[in-house]
Amino acid sequence: MRLHKNHIRLECLKPAERWTRPTGEEVREVLRLAGLTGGAAAKKLGLGAKGDRTVRRWIGEDSNIPYAAWALLCDFAGLGEIWRD
Template structure:
């Protein structure tokens, strides 16, 4: 994943669909589990499917929560 995906929001670059998929793989979560983790009322993981298909960019808050869950919080040294 690109370093600019781990910056504070003003400098943050939206992750690509491949980066979102990689983060889900690292976390070990399904799309449905990821949706539940970030507080989405998404019963089938449709929202995260849109992120991994590149239809919709992932929100910073969702990305940050998933990074925390996956143990990548050390990448956020400037926050």
């Protein structure tokens, strides 16, 4: 398992067709790098009124983060446009 310098596996930073879903800890780390709380991330992602609960479910691994949401969070965190080769 190869990690990005910020404790995110490199396979989680790939275009969708080669992407490995991040763990809850990796979601938490991307939020930290982006300087976002769960509520702020939910607003930036347009998740609606109960979006902070959705983000908590991603962190708790109760539900899977969609690729599009992950890719945007990675961009907000300064990890680049992972959807591009």
